Amino acid sequence: MLDQATICAIATSPGMGAIATIRLSGEKAIDIAEAVFQSTNRSKKLANQKANTLHYGTISEGAEIIDEVVMSLFRAPHSFTGEDIIEIGCHGSVYIQQRLLQVLIKHGARMARPGEFTQRAFLNGKMDLSQAEAVADLIFSSNASNHKMALKQMRGGFSKEISKLRGQLLHFIAMVELELDFSEEDVEFADRKELVRLTTEIEELLAKLANSFKLGNVLKNGVPVAIVGETNVGKSTLLNALLKEEKAIVSDIHGTTRDVIEDVINIDGTAFRFFDTAGIRETTDQIENLGIERSYSKLEQAEIVLLVTDLTNPMDLIQQRIEKIRERVNDQELIIVGNKADLAGRDKIGEMLSEIDLADNENVVFISAKQQQNLDSLIDLLKESANLQQAEGADVIVSNIRHFEALTNAHEAVVRVIDGLNNGISGDFLAQDIRECLHYLGEITGEISNDEVLGHIFKNFCIGK
Structure with missing residues (x-):
């Protein structure tokens, strides 16, 4: 059932700012505001004013003026909640905001619960539940x-x-x-x-x-991208290059990354969640093996898998690593990233292109993460692999x-x-x-x-x- 109490709360972000907004909603909203508000025009009463109007004046407690404010007046049923609403625009001092709330509560309002204004909008038929959640x-x-x-x-x-x-x-x-x-x-x-x-x-x-829902969940929470590969192929260097900051430790020592490092990058309005995983290799180190298991776990959760390979390695070794990851990839998009292209040269790139047969859900790109070369091509492949064009044409x-x-x-x-x-x-x-x-x-x-x-x-x- 709809609670008939008049509720109030700070509607702007917590903390100090230039201005703040305090919202008051309920059948006594105008009366409570009237009791504490003095318009610059002394004869002007809020109760007599038209809906959707602004009024300048002060709010006082007794003889003490708390702040100069602008009152926005909305009348039922043509308001967000479907009730009478007063919105008080005040200065953004935390002290002022709290004092104004105290004054409103003293005159009969109560503090709103989380989401209560929107809940009242739903209960009063201003929106349905799916719109309220939106x-x-x-x-x-x-x-x-x-x-x-x-x-x-x-x-x-x-x-x-x-x-x-x-x-x-x-x-x-x-x-x-x-x-x-x-x-x-x-x-x-x-x-x-x-x-x-x-x-x-x-x-x-x-x-x-x-x-x-699969696409909607990706758009809402970000496209999960797992960066996988052997140790020392440049996974952490690639993550740092994409983030444009030193997020992951980069070292020549094998097995530096032992846990999953996560960060989000906004690419053309879409969030991509990158997971830099532990290098996959045979090792007797128990802690490193735990990190490798987490690497496989993140690979399974990802929508896109970036398999980073070291182009300076022999071709048969690169192919073995690709096949090993292919066994773990189901319906995800796989992007084979040939890293250290600046060291390997054009001949090695040509050899790799001729040796690797790509499936429909696979692509290959050649970069230098350290020199930040050809990262734009990788980003284009990420956007293409995420298949975000579906969202453009979808009504719902x-x-x-x-x-x-x-x-x-x-x-x-x-x-x-x-x-x-x-x-x-x-x-x-x-x-x-x-x-x-x-x-x-x-x-x-x-x-x-x-x-x-x-x-x-x-x-x-x-x-x-």
């Missing part, structure tokens, strides 16, 4: 791809797809249940061929949405694990409906599977929800949002 994704977006995906979802792109599916299924179940009401007359209201066509379309769309990309789980369950239910139609099962069994599919789709948008789910979602929000 608000948090938008706040925490750290690159252009993540930002674009969250913004599209917040503006209802995903919700429209789900609402369309639910509407089709509701029409479907209405026809089936109407038949059940007239079961004694053996009347068929729903054309079974049309129902098969409709449910097949729904199944394909659900599968498409669920399958987009699923990036939330809760949505993915619900879509998967809904897909399984609609597959049972299709099987039931093909096998001629009775309408009551069909209706049960359709209701289950509707239930899972409703979980995504919040049409079906419980306090435990809502509490889990909104507890991860910022206070003030």
Whole structure:
């Protein structure tokens, strides 16, 4: 149930800044603000002012003026939460912010819980649950791809797809249940061929949405890239060259990197998470062997594998290392990086190109990590291997694990409906599977929800949002 208390919180980032914003929402928001605010025009009362207006004045506690502020007035239901909202723009002193909060609480407001403003927007029908979750994704977006995906979802792109599916299924179940009401007359209201066509379309769309989660998860959390190879082939040097800083220790001593070193690089608006792994070789060092096992583990988790080879080594040795890594690569993209090209020369590069047969998911590039030569070609291959062009043309990309789980369950239910139609099962069994599919789709948008789910979602929000 919706808490009727008037809530307040600092809506801007914690700490000191030039200005800060304090948000107040609830049925008493305007009255509380009126009690502490003095407009420069003494006869001007907030309660009498129009919505979506700004008002300049001071906030006082007794005879003490705390700050000069600008009040933004929004009236229900045309506000973010659907309630009356006052937003106070004040100076960014931490002391001033805390004093203003104390004054508001003293006059009847209470501190907002994490995500409570957005939760009220959901409960008041200003947005559905998937849009509310997108608000948090938008706040925490750290690159252009993540930002674009969250913004599209917040503006209802995903919700429209789900609402369309639910509407089709509701029409479907209405026809089936109407038949059940007239079961004694053996009347068929729903054309079974049309129902098969409709449910097949729904199944394909659900599968498409669920399958987009892999790309959505990559865009949200960054493309995982594992840098693997033997010791002393230049893996750490490559990581440092890509990061443009000395992140990893570089040494001629074999086995310097014994644990996974991780960092993120933003390439054309997309985050790539690089893992510099321990050099893979035969060793009796127990600690180094633990690092090598972690290398294989990160290789399996990666979307892209950079296999760094030393071009100054004999060709048969390079081929052995490539085959060893190929055994560990499943459906990931493999980029074979021929390092130390400046030392090996053109003949060695030509020999490698002629000797190596590349699979469809493989590419090769020749660089000098130490001299930072041809890194642009490697970066181009990374962008190409990440297959990010899919995101450009996609209307909806699923990036939330809760949505993915619900879509998967809904897909399984609609597959049972299709099987039931093909096998001629009775309408009551069909209706049960359709209701289950509707239930899972409703979980995504919040049409079906419980306090435990809502509490889990909104507890991860910022206070003030």
